[in-house]
Amino acid sequence: MTRLIKALSHLPFPVLYALAAVLRVLAFNVAGYRRKVIERNLGIMFPDATAAEKKKIKRDFQRYFAEAAVETLKGFTMSEEEIRERVHVENPECLQPYIEREQSMLILTLHQSNIEWLVGSICMALPCPVAGVYKPLHNPHVDAFIKAGRARFGKPVAMKSTGREILRLRKSFRAILLAADQSPISREKRFWHPFFSQQAPFYYGPQAIAEATQAVVVFVHPRRLSRGRYSIRWEILAEPPHSAGGTEILERFIQACERSIREQPTTWWMSNKKWKTPKDWERQVLEPASDNRATGTGR
Template sequence: MSKTTSTSYPWYYHVLGGLLRGLAHLPLSVLYGLADFIYFLLAYVVRYRQKVILTNLRNSFPEKPAAEIQRLQNQFYRNFAQVLVETLKLGAISNEELKRRVTFRNPEVLERHFAQGRTVLGLSSHAGNWEWVLTSGALWLSAHVDGVYKPLMNPFFERFMRQLRTGTGAGLIPMRDTLRDLVQRRGETRVVSLLSDQAAGPEDRPYWTTFMHQDAGFYTSAERLATRFSCPVVYVGIHRLHRGRYEIVLADLYDGDSPLPANSFPITEAFVRQLEADIRAFPADYLWSHRRWKHKRVTE
């Protein structure tokens, strides 16, 4: 059997690609009907990662009664289903409609760094619709927007998702190439966006802190990259206003110039506190299905 490449797939991937592209051309109002069906499957048939979701919610909100935890779980499933169809819609949505649906409350936070010709690190999370942030940022901001991402193992879905994510002019940087990209494009006026809420393992020498009542290890790339390349760091908050409408709220975390204390991670700590505040304000919008707290702190 010949080896599958990014441009040559088994026949059924061509059928799937045609189906997905066709669905993308449906109005969002129709796609939200599909999202309701996906929600039903996730919540009541497949029970997608139900144990993980409930454990995360209970540990993060120990003060909430069982009925409220159940309500948040159901709302998470509904929101997640909507994010799936909204991401698919990137294949056919117009720039004008996307810009109406995602607004930047205070883009001047980034624009003042662009005026100085800076590369800015944008720290965001799996909240709201994280797939619409990069694509809408390319429409709202005056400088180029690049997103650091982990390539998918399946070549069909890797190519398909790249097309969705770059359709408005945004760029993608494979995670393993982040340092090389910053070196080669040093001093370029742009945003380099990182989803910074993944679970860092012990081999990553994480920064440990309390996050939503639990020990959590965070990657420390923000400190390392910001100091090496003199990059300002901005928090990117993603707030769901209602179905299909999001607001991006920015906050400075680091100016790119001030010295940072040795063996300290104030940028990461500030990011965690901002993210925690957003989760408490919009609890059903976070990606509770991923195992954010799977690693345990090693004490010597």
């Protein structure tokens, strides 16, 4: 498998995009990859959209998703210069004050656009070590290959090792990078919050890491400009000191994710099963919170 991935990554872009067209038909038209999940997500995200509008968003997402997959393959053998040329940083001056005083940063983003290229670009844009938190894949060979590709620009850190990495680098100028929009599994502690028109579960990681590191929290808005062309825009979500036990940073992150998706919905991974059913004990907590928001008695 890894040999095939590496061989495909050497193909020129026109050939890869032709391959993407075939993959799109096979995955979505023939196999029906997560068709019901995508349609359900669209109904939650855009309840007032017409059937024609939803159909267009779904079609554009499927086309983009296949193209992003082959672009990811290409990224494994692209040089730093090629990635810099294809991913533009819109507002580099935003982080300059923090860089000048060597303020550590927590960089948050979401699974939108070409996440692999964007991770490399973020790492290259910062003059400090970047630890990219990731969830290991089930296939150890593919996981090792992808990890090696990411290690060219930053240091991949498995989610379970994040605490150890924070302690190791607690006194140094560094950045931690995390794409935290996907859903935690049911046995993990989950933070439920309104996302578009419905409650959705999120990882507590952004809040916990910000409190532990006392780093400035930065959100990255990714944008696809055209085939193989992207941009990123920094947004400051919070500056230290961060008080313990709150959820403000996590809530700001969720709001930033929704704004980013609304700006360009077809490039968000809407095949992800984001909206899930709360467990019984979670529902008991959620219902009073919803009542408080409705009556204006919540915080």
